[in-house]
Amino acid sequence: MSEPKDPAAPLADWLRARYGEAIPAVAAQNDTLRSMARHRTMRHYLDRPVDPALVRTLCAVALAAPSKSDLQQADIVIVEDAGQRAALAALLPDNPWARAAPAFLVFCGNNRRQRRVHELRGHGFANDHLDAFFNAAVEAGIVLGTFVAAAESLGLATCPISAIRNHADEVAKVLTLPPHVFPVAGLCVGWPSGFTAMTPRLPLAATIHTDRHDDTALDAHIAEYDARRDAEKPLRARRRDDLFGAHQPYTWSEDKARQYAQPERTGWGAFVRRIGFRLD
């Protein structure tokens, strides 16, 4: 089922369009939930600036999101300078929207403040293992997700750019990221130009579990999703037919398997260790 025409359509209609199944109707719903349910990544923007005060306000709203043990381990770099924008855009040739977006931000994990707190208070940091990196990464994700939800609720369009990590050393140099601070994702922000259809998602039986995790029906869920997605929002850009052949239909699972059949970000772990993290 395709998405409703009216942005104010009931939440259940948005969720049915997203997941291809009926969700039990609940009385509680509001504009926040409807906006989140309507989420879509948008890569085309009007030639109209986003007020810098609004960007900063959205950052402040996003940084109010939950913080693990109150450690506040996420940073946001707002990239405004044209030279800085160009230096980042040059690292993202496959993401031309990163150059074109009226506003561009980089969400970072920051475990440096915590380590400095230990130095200042004279208590040794006894947790120099995977958890330190993990907590900062997840927190940056929480702040990013909150920013996107906040921005979309105002009608803004966003596009996260994880390719920012494809060249983490260069990005860290451009943004002068110090040790123990790492980029998680860039984010394009602008006012949307044109219509972008909502992307269907896997059936909820694949992602929501009750009491125990159970994915015994995973193959069937993937097949159902491939078919539904191909019917509602077929993938147009094909990857590497030269290498893999012109498989038909060109499904989500075919596309994802082709994407990750080729190495990506193989230097990410080495970068993370180079900036000071132990991942034991």
Added chain:
Amino acid sequence: MSEPKDPAAPLADWLRARYGEAIPAVAAQNDTLRSMARHRTMRHYLDRPVDPALVRTLCAVALAAPSKSDLQQADIVIVEDAGQRAALAALLPDNPWARAAPAFLVFCGNNRRQRRVHELRGHGFANDHLDAFFNAAVEAGIVLGTFVAAAESLGLATCPISAIRNHADEVAKVLTLPPHVFPVAGLCVGWPSGFTAMTPRLPLAATIHTDRHDDTALDAHIAEYDARRDAEKPLRARRRDDLFGAHQPYTWSEDKARQYAQPERTGWGAFVRRIGFRLD
């Protein structure tokens, strides 16, 4: 400055209370932003159930959040069964609200589906390195943050539980998590009982950067925050005075340095490797 009395107070008032500084006023604001700006973790709940259909709806809304490369790598386990709840609560003796909360969920990263897609399509997975784990962890964070924002917009109270990872092997056993699926955080959900004050946050100059990351004023930012926080929401529960002495005032930085001066989750990396991840 303490928080406004009226939940519908202007966004700028909420942000000023949160960060201790004036934020340039913007015309664009709405209930979504105000609710996010008012965020607080709440650990005390009314003895009133949360409609299971509402919990499921909030999960569906949260799973509509941005997904890296559309890989959909987050899962949610809704734990309803009393025996399952008790088994998890027994692992969380320092989090009694995990036992008392009307609803309890576990947010997981799932890199298993992606690997299965490769098997189904016959294209080898060429990215068995840190990035695979990282992407699933960040995505679970995005979904968790979105869930919390959605729930709070309806007046629900939540409390994330990262201590769920203190006993990751046992949690994985209770929830029958398969290889390449890992818990990121638990989440208590209920209708709030009583008032919980908003927690101030670091000044935005510490967490928002323009064009380049710059934390040369970090020590001053921490000192300012320690003082502001002690004035507005002093920390009451002191950690390990027996070990560290009765330092006064008992500031945020003192508390955090004490918390992480003692090892926590040292087995997390070993668990992650044991369930199949390479973190190279």
